[in-house]
Amino acid sequence: MSCPPAPEVPESLPLADASSPVRPTPQELSEPSRLASPAAARNRDAILGVLREVMGESRRVLELASGSGEHAVHFASGLPHLCWQPTDASARALASIVAWREEASLPNLQAPLALDVLDPWPEVTFDSLVAINLIHISPWRVTSELMLQAGRRLPKDGVLYLYGPYKRGGQHTAPSNEGFDVQLKSRNPLWGVRDLETVIEEAERNGLRLDKVVEMPANNLSVVFRR
Numbered sequence: 001m002s003c004p005p006a007p008e009v010p011e012s013l014p015l016a017d018a019s020s021p022v023r024p025t026p027q028e029l030s031e032p033s034r035l036a037s038p039a040a041a042r043n044r045d046a047i048l049g050v051l052r053e054v055m056g057e058s059r060r061v062l063e064l065a066s067g068s069g070e071h072a073v074h075f076a077s078g079l080p081h082l083c084w085q086p087t088d089a090s091a092r093a094l095a096s097i098v099a100w101r102e103e104a105s106l107p108n109l110q111a112p113l114a115l116d117v118l119d120p121w122p123e124v125t126f127d128s129l130v131a132i133n134l135i136h137i138s139p140w141r142v143t144s145e146l147m148l149q150a151g152r153r154l155p156k157d158g159v160l161y162l163y164g165p166y167k168r169g170g171q172h173t174a175p176s177n178e179g180f181d182v183q184l185k186s187r188n189p190l191w192g193v194r195d196l197e198t199v200i201e202e203a204e205r206n207g208l209r210l211d212k213v214v215e216m217p218a219n220n221l222s223v224v225f226r227r
Helices: 026-030 038-054 070-078 091-104 140-153 175-187 196-205
Strands: 060-064 083-088 128-132 159-164 166-168 209-216 220-226
Touching: 038 070, 038 159, 038 209, 038 220, 060 070, 070 083, 070 091, 083 091, 128 140, 140 159, 140 196, 166 196, 196 209, 196 220
Parallel strands: 060 083, 060 128, 128 159
Antiparallel strands: 159 220, 209 220
């Protein structure tokens, strides 16, 4: 599958324009462009297995907080029927996504968009949303806005896929997750491992229903909602 061609981007376009594909700045191009995440390399095949199960009817995916871009390349390669649109709020991450995309040269992987979940969203068409390791490394209002936008923008039966660590019944599922939670809150008191039940309640308030919860390696969960 080939995605529609992206519009031409003026050289002077600021990176923060959330409606246009991103070009790295000359300074970013002079730095090592492709970031590498050991965690992304470890979990990508397990996540891809779940995505293959739940994305059967999807055609256009918007990925939030794409980070280095390694996931976007891996999933676009493994799910060639999907048009994959990566995004991130970080200029450094966006430059990395550009570099990984150029190296992979996949017809179904779009140029990244600059997007902060709390800012206006780009006017792009999608029928699925993917957010990997986002909601515990952000304030709770990011989760609330994510659910609000998913409830408004996803079509009927559209998929919202979340991945990361969660508490269940108010308890951590492993000592390592408890330690990770402490570490996150030391970095930012508004971050932290979320209660799965609270996330589900927030989704339901916005017209999303829980489809499935899949236990993943390293005490993480795949959480799948549908509109």
